[in-house]
Amino acid sequence: MNKLTIATMALIILAIGYIAAGPYLALSGIKVALENNDSVKLQTHIDFQVLKQNLKDQINASAFQSSMGDANSPFSALAAGIVTTITDKVIDAMVTPSGIMAALSNKGFEGSVFDKKHKLFKDATISFDSHDMASIWVPVENSENARFVLKREGIDWKLINIIVPNLHQIFH
Template sequence: MTIRKRIQGSATRPLLITLIVVIVIAALGFIYASPYLAVNNLKRAADARDVQTVNQYVDFPALRDSLKQQVGAMLTRRLEADAGNKMATIGAVIGVTLIGPLVDAYATPDGVAALLNGMPPRGTPGEQPSAPPAAGGEAPAAPAAGDTTTQASAPPPGRQSTAGYRSLNEFVVTYRRGEGNANYSAIFRREGLVTWKLAAINLNE
């Protein structure tokens, strides 16, 4: 009886080891894929204006701080570039006073949807996030040029984006803006083992 049990134990041990290895590989695969799943889930929720789900995937205080810094830097560069044009300079100064409202507009599900559809803020006074693409339609590509209305224009089709780990705890989705080789990026940061949240935007990637 003891010999039979030993034989059975020897036979089942390789199966148990194989099962453990499969479980470990599956767990590692899920951990690796978790930011890709987070980006996909957030984009779908933002496009559908599912506020509860969006809140699960966005660190809004961190995103607001990032937007404030990025938009402020954008307007500063515009001021320096337009230093010889008084009207342009006046417009840029007015834009500086509107950083708060612009940040408020983009630190929302509407703003998140625009950011994840290739439509970042341009720093235009009164700018509002563009609407997401219609269900079943093509996602818009890059921000429109020269629109100064309160609603940003829909970008042309053919948006290009890449996604990948920048570090163990940072995952970046980079979008081509369609203005030369200029890009911008949405930055996700890890919270826990498989939880990722949109925490920052880089408008000058």
Template sequence: MRKIKYVLLLLILCAAGYVVAAPWLTAYRISDAVDRHDSVVLAELVEFDSVRQSLKQQLNSRVLRELGTDNKQNPFSALGASLANIMVDGLLDTYMTPAGIERLMRGETPAPGIPESSPPQSPGDEAGHDPNDTKNPPERKTLFSDARMGYQTLDRFVVTVTDEKGREADFVLSRRGLDWKLTAIALPL
């Protein structure tokens, strides 16, 4: 009888350990999928619709604020709002690809026009690097290398990445049953 209690206690501790460690494991799986350019696994771990919506809200409010179109007395505010929406949709087409997500997670800014299915660059393909120089390949920032990770609530886990200029972007993972998924990205706007 005593062995059954210990086995049961061990199973409960293992289950609790998994529940606590699950968002860290998901962050690792996302990192691994991005490094391997595995869009199938990335699609399983990212809710692209909710990430797109979170980015769209942030970018729309930023563009409208910059254009000053939140002033309802301005007759051109409706035109500015519709143009801003078109610009934001174009920007999101860049961000909502595995390559765009990878650049955001590395703390880089995605460049417009990057094809989704572009093969990974070899070290000699990068600008300013001599392809014959095998001693000093260009450094590529490791995914989540400078990231801070932690729970905000029991159902919300945040990975904070700092870019080259010291700005922070938050990658929000949310609990979906026993699994975790990337559901929002808070850009340093």
């Protein structure tokens, strides 16, 4: 083999290794950005538009499913509509770099996953769902694991969804 072939193969192996390490690098980047309160750096690891829409869809579906459980109530559809409107506004306001930074600051919510006493992404595990999707599984007290979904964009990985365990219980 000539030097060009060896160099090309080495470059391909390095690129594959970098892409495979991407979810770990993205998780590390998110942690560092949050710990340093760096909203600009956080934007490089999160696709906020897709994340907002996925969270809205998840919450609205759970609220709709809960409201359909009481089909005899004439107010169930109205309640689902109100929840959808409120959800959209709250998600748009909170799921921004500055909104996340504010929630994770010293003014965070006591006793929640945003409480600084909790170590961020403690005991998290990463699994590959496909060649361009990965999941970060984070244990949540008294619940199933929360799932943070990453999608590969080129050679970078970005957070696109957070699947909240037991979300349906909020609406019951």
